[in-house]
Amino acid sequence: MKLTDDEQRVLDGSEGDARAHAMDLLLRYGRALGAERLVDTDNVCGGFVGALPGRRDLLPPVPEGEDRDMDAVYSLLNLDSDVRLDIPPVKAMTYRLIDAMDPDKADVQRVSQETKQIVADVNKFCGKTGINACNTCTPYQIGNMPVHGQHCAWMESSAVVYINSVVGARTNVEGAHSASAAALVGKIPYWGYHTPEGRRGTHHIVVEHDVQSMLDWGLMGYWIGEKVKTKVPILSGISATPPPDKLKHFGAAAASSGGVEMYHIVGVTPEARSMDDALRGNVITDTLTFGRKELEEAYGYFSTATSRDVDFIVIGCPHASLTQVKQVAELLDGKKLSPNTDLWVFTPKALKTMADRIGYTEKIERAGAHLMSDSCAALSKVSPADVKVAATDSAKQAHYLPAIMKFPTWLGSTEDCVNAALTGRWDGGLK
């Protein structure tokens, strides 16, 4: 790794201990990667400070009558520092990803007093350091839409694959520590998807099935991720330009089953005007066909549930767009959920505000369902009491719920999920 004079000065402490430590962390990380240098970034999205379960039990106790020392928390959990550092304001434009709860639904989500307090402490810290606490896995839906070619340092695999592939921005999947360090110094290792050669396609996926529904797109993403793992698939055979929501589901699924951080769709995504454009001199490693058989194979991966009595339905993973919220509102309008089910729909707070204004929220909540923000069932580990069987319209959420929450989980269309919430019975699946 070769540092510029400015980077070296920061490493030497010219801007204080926290920025020096951040630079050192990025240097060690860059060396581990085999990177040769850092690149400037002014767009960071990260999971900031450990309010999430599994992390919060690492927080030091707060002395009676004192405020939580958030700088100490950030030093340990976000910068992996053994000593407490004074955390200065962030240098890069920085957005926060998902939080541990929705403050407006804290009781429904059954979060502890401790969680509420940590969430409040973290928000205060975000204000102090200049981190935009937007608390969503989809910053690109609420105003952080990078420019084509912009070097970013984002966490959240579903957001990374979206901005790399659909927008043409440049980011690797960062972790909490690298994103937190990047926020403080405005740098990230120049490696992988930052480089033109790292973005070239490797596998050709010939799409023969007429992929239409959100479920189809999710299953195709999951299947491709399973096959190409962390490589860069190029899809051909997609004739009509898919809407953002379908690409959002597709990428999220491919990132969870395999680790896909970038894909190309010939004639659709910005770096794939043609097959040659997507390959840029690369040789295709493998060619795979995605047809009806593969769609069924993908659906077969989701076989954790057997009982058709469902009690918890999750929609909005990644966080739902206003279009998806509207669809749920229309499906629920004038109806009542089964007394045996809960339906939670997750969307960014900014979109929830619009849903409130338009009346979608009222239609959803009058039916007995909840429109929630800031959080997610699997990541925030929130659920109703005594869930036995869950259902979701998201391949990504269906991947995580059985592992994290131990809920056997059905996967189906949004309509299947709403029907299950209304009847208490699962009658969905691949049509």
Added chain:
Amino acid sequence: MNKTITLKGRSVVSGVAEAEALVTRQRISGFGGTDAMTGEIIEVRHELCGQSFKGKVLVFPGAKGSSGWASHFQSARLHGNAPAAMIFTEMTTKMALGAVVTRVPAVTDLDQDVFDVIKTGDIVRVDGTNGTVEIKR
């Protein structure tokens, strides 16, 4: 019959550790795939589901899944459940950062197929400083 096989590769995180190997040809998820409180693999479709990497030399292709990978492995370390060392074959940002914050010796780019050479239960010495691995049988 005691014999030692030596592999040469590239240092990712320095330090030396020797322990029993836990080998999988499947990538590992951090968040949602492992439990930081026990070191167990919890992904239901993973071949190591139910087994713990705590104190083992973890031999695997690399990281997959959520970007919380490094946080998860840092948590495992802080809870005392980290692997003793890591040997992996596929470099990704999750893997590099995860190795850095797990702070255990880590190597990659070894000169033989580690999945052919190293078996679960082998005693393996990982020299992350020099990028070498010794397998003792």
